[in-house]
Amino acid sequence: SYELTQPLSVSVALGQTARVTCGGINIGNKNVHWYQQKPGQAPVLVIYRDTNRPSGIPERFSGSNSGNAATLTISRAQAGDEADYYCQVGDNNIVVFGGGTKLTVL
Amino acid sequence: QVQLQESGPGLVKPSGTLSLTCTVSGGSISSSHWWGWIRQPPGKRLEWIGYIYYSGSTHYNPSLKSRVTMSVDTSMNQFSLKLSSVTALDTAVYYCARKGALAVAGIEYWGQGTLVTVSS
Numbered sequence: 001s002y003e004l005t006q007p008l009s010v011s012v013a014l015g016q017t018a019r020v021t022c023g024g025i026n027i028g029n030k031n032v033h034w035y036q037q038k039p040g041q042a043p044v045l046v047i048y049r050d051t052n053r054p055s056g057i058p059e060r061f062s063g064s065n066s067g068n069a070a071t072l073t074i075s076r077a078q079a080g081d082e083a084d085y086y087c088q089v090g091d092n093n094i095v096v097f098g099g100g101t102k103l104t105v106l
Numbered sequence: 107q108v109q110l111q112e113s114g115p116g117l118v119k120p121s122g123t124l125s126l127t128c129t130v131s132g133g134s135i136s137s138s139h140w141w142g143w144i145r146q147p148p149g150k151r152l153e154w155i156g157y158i159y160y161s162g163s164t165h166y167n168p169s170l171k172s173r174v175t176m177s178v179d180t181s182m183n184q185f186s187l188k189l190s191s192v193t194a195l196d197t198a199v200y201y202c203a204r205k206g207a208l209a210v211a212g213i214e215y216w217g218q219g220t221l222v223t224v225s226s
Contacts, residue, residue, distance in 0.1 A: 001168070033212030035152075042201055042219050043152065048212035086152055090210060093165040095142075095154035 002091040004098035022087030032070040108133040110217035124189040128202030140205040145198040
């Protein structure tokens with residue numbers, strides 16, 4: 001089965017840029033979605049199909065995908081961005097989530 | 107605005123069957139979307155359980171397929187999950203959700219989640 005690998009944690013200074021990676025074999029050929037999950041809350045879709053932002057998601061959130069890694073980039077990080085972030089792909093009608101990355105804003 | 111709400115017992119005995127229902131409001135379950143269940147054990151990652159279409163077509167996680175049954179009730183605008191032969195490992199927050207219309211879409215809407223504990 002297809003596997004997605006994320007770092008357990010990423011730290012970023014307030015106002016700086018955070019990058020969360022999601023590794024997978026030839027993931028650049030797949031559509032990657034990213035979710036933000038704050039404690040005690042349901043996940044929220046922040047990036048879909050690699051680079052697209054749903055309505056209501058700040059422009060500070062962006063995504064890229066190439067080769068064996070997809071990246072979620074959060075510019076001008078704010079305290080409210082502190083959360084767990086999950087990548088997700090669909091692979092032959094099966095949904096696969098990454099292990100999640102805890103983003104800490106210092 | 108589509109809203110989803112999970113309902114069902116919060117406690118299930120080991121070897122029993124977990125049963126949950128998701129009620130959809132603000133949209134029709136007969137629209138061109140897949141409806142699904144995702145779970146998250148305490149402190150762990152998200153795990154996809156499966157999707158169902160209003161026609162009854164399903165896709166299940168291979169690791170759970172032998173124990174999972176999903177169904178849809180278009181008259182009630184609801185869909186349901188049954189997970190049999192549960193153990194403590196099935197203790198989790200269970201979310202119902204709606205996938206976007208495109209085949210390659212992400213999960214656009216989530217319920218608030220409901221904690222199901224498997225314990226005697």
